[in-house]
Amino acid sequence: MISKKNWFLMAAVVGAFIVAMLTAAVPQQPVAIAGEENGYYGKKAKYVFYFIGDGMAMPQINSTEIFKGTLNSSEPMYKDKLNFTVFPYQGMQTTHATNSFITDSAAAGTALASGHKTANDVLAVDPTNKIKYKSMAEMAKEKGMKVGIVSSVSIDHATPAVFYAHEPSRNNFYEIALAISDSGFDYFAGGGLLAPTGKKKDRPDALEIAKQKGYKVVNSQDEIMSLSKKDGKVIAIQPGLAKDEAMQYEIDRTNQLSLADFTSKGIELLDNPNGFFMMVEGGKVDWACHANDAATTVRDVMAFDNAIAEALKFYAKHPNETLIVVTGDHETGGMSIGFSGTKYETFVSKISKQTLSFEEFDKQVKAYRTTVGETGGNLQDWLPSLANNFGLTELTAYDKQRLSEALAQSMLDPKKRAKDEQTYLLYGGYEPFSMTVTHILNQKAGIGWTTYAHTGVAVPVFAQGIGGEIFQGYYDNTDVAKKMMSIMDVKFQQ
Ligand SMILES: [Zn+2]
CATH class of the missing domain: 3.40.720.10 (Alkaline Phosphatase, subunit A)
Known part of the structure; x- marks a missing residue:
């Protein structure tokens, strides 16, 4: 049988223990003052x-x-x-x-x-x-x-x-x-x-x-x-x-x-x-x-x-x-560093072969358009330039297909080019051939892009x-x- 005195003593000990537990569970944080973190x-x-x-x-x-x-x-x-x-x-x-x-x-x-x-x-x-x-x-x-x-x-x-x-x-x-x-x-x-x-x-x-x-x-x-x-x-x-x-x-x-x-x-x-x-x-x-x-x-x-x-x-x-x-x-x-085609690998040194910006390359594409006209584009004409200006020497069949399609678009007067969803997703309103060249080079390097x-x-x-x-x-x-x-x-x- 617990005496009344002991019962009080036990209640006090348990109470103190609960208070101690609660205090430990709530760490003493300084009260944040709005804006002070910038002070x-x-x-x-x-x-x-x-x-x-x-x-x-x-x-x-x-x-x-x-x-x-x-x-x-x-x-x-x-x-x-x-x-x-x-x-x-x-x-x-x-x-x-x-x-x-x-x-x-x-x-x-x-x-x-x-x-x-x-x-x-x-x-x-x-x-x-x-x-x-x-x-x-x-x-x-x-x-x-x-x-x-x-x-x-x-x-x-x-x-x-x-x-x-x-x-x-x-x-x-x-x-x-x-x-x-x-x-x-x-x-x-x-x-x-x-x-x-x-x-x-x-x-x-x-x-x-x-x-x-x-x-x-x-x-x-x-x-x-x-x-x-x-x-x-x-x-x-x-x-x-x-x-x-x-x-x-x-x-x-x-x-x-x-x-x-x-x-x-x-x-x-x-x-x-x-x-x-x-x-x-x-x-x-x-x-x-x-x-x-x-x-x-x-x-x-x-x-x-x-x-x-x-x-x-x-x-x-x-x-x-x-x-x-x-x-x-x-x-x-x-x-991003990473592209679906290169999985867990990157080859960033590939972009060091590029010697000029897309903007300077655009000038070459425009000059070519003036020379060959709307239907005269031929990817073969560009292979030396792609090697010299971008280090692109090993092109797959898929690369060549993308490049040929883009070149055909680039040979059209900008006003005559396709305006559909697919064209925008491929070229973003930029010179189609230049965009495709840098996309292919970047993808071979393992660098991805999701938006223009x-x-x-x-x-x-x-x-x-x-x-x-x-x-x-x-x-x-x-x-x-x-x-x-x-x-x-x-x-x-x-
Ligand atoms: Zn900005």
């Missing part, structure tokens, strides 16, 4: 680099590492790291827009520049065009930092434009061009402008307006490379641009300036006691992926990585004052320097901007 409370960064590889996610990065390895070693399993893939802090960002899981560059850029989500096609304003979303570049300028915007595509393209313009559509190129000189930013460089005199070419030239507003506009290599701080605000445009006012694809570039050249010149011009912010876009990674051209893609990722090397040289001199963030805005092409547009997968973020540690984890693309603002000591605007 940085250490020493602020004086020099900030923001590298955005357009269309660059893990497939583009991994295939470049494997490609670089095949260039540097004959060992089959060798792969090289890139300058940014060894950064100490890495995270992952979601990329969706307000109206689609698959973002475009305008919505993604708005998030990355301002910390606000918007709809596809919309540039640094809300989807109803009522609220302007201020970018970290505009905040940096107000704070007295110098600001540079560099892109390998036209500097009025969506990714650069979200940092200085606010438009209901990314295609308002004239309004965007005017916003360049209104920004007061210090250095615009790389590609040109798509509509400096408006859609109908009847408006005052935006570059002339920029000159009146104090910008020095240069577009020769000598002028660009001899720019110095005394030149003040600058718009530096690569001479002899490729299609759509963009710099050359790296695979096609000969003696023209590189993205790294424009980055190092920017550092030289922007360096000042109040610090600087510079955004550098590798814009043609995206374009090469839209066209499902892996060789052109990895060469442009390497050019982008070389530009990052210039920032790292600066970082080495100012390690306690510099932040470098590298990311992409979305994935393009649904690229973007995909909705998450994108990695790499950070080095002051505040870099807060980029660890898995967060939204808007958080990338909020984290950077916190480290730059500028205030995110709701």
Whole structure:
């Protein structure tokens, strides 16, 4: 028989045990405060680099590492790291827009520049065009930092434009061009402008307006490379641009300036006691992926990585004052390492034989069409070119069938070509023969593609320097901007 006293004692012991169990089962978590994960409370960064590889996610990065390895070693399993893939802090960002899981560059850029989500096609304003979303570049300028915007595509393209313009559509190129000189930013460089005199070419030239507003506009290599701080605000445009006012694809570039050249010149011009912010876009990674051209893609990722090397040289001199963030805005092409025809094997070294971009090859196809006419296409004529320009020497019967069908389509005037579902899935609106050549080469290399547009997968973020540690984890693309603002000591605007 348990006495009343002992019963109380036993109840107290059991009670204490239950309380102890419950306490152990609920670990003591700090209470999360909204937005705090983006807060940085250490020493602020004086020099900030923001590298955005357009269309660059893990497939583009991994295939470049494997490609670089095949260039540097004959060992089959060798792969090289890139300058940014060894950064100490890495995270992952979601990329969706307000109206689609698959973002475009305008919505993604708005998030990355301002910390606000918007709809596809919309540039640094809300989807109803009522609220302007201020970018970290505009905040940096107000704070007295110098600001540079560099892109390998036209500097009025969506990714650069979200940092200085606010438009209901990314295609308002004239309004965007005017916003360049209104920004007061210090250095615009790389590609040109798509509509400096408006859609109908009847408006005052935006570059002339920029000159009146104090910008020095240069577009020769000598002028660009001899720019110095005394030149003040600058718009530096690569001479002899490729299609759509963009710099050359790296695979096609000969003696023209590189993205790294424009980055190092920017550092030289922007360096000042109040610090600087510079955004550098590798814009043609995206374009090469839209066209499902892996060789052109990895060469442009390497050019982008070389530009990052210039920032790292600066970082080495100012390690306690510099932040470098590298990311992409979305994935393009649904690229993958792996293709149904090659199963568990890859042969990435095969794409190293490609000597020119799909765009340059298109010119050969068009010239041939002019020579032989609608019905004169013969695959035999192309075998030497396929061997020399793409290393395609062993073609199967199926390869030849696909190539002959595509060549027949390419010989037609673009207006006369088939517009059915099958034709789109095969060629995506590109030159059918060029598309088929790169598809066959990529498939032999074990590289697959699923779309001619973007995909909705998450994108990695790499950070080095002051505040870099807060980029660890898995967060939204808007958080990338909020984290950077916190480290730059500028205030995110709701
Ligand atoms: Zn993009």
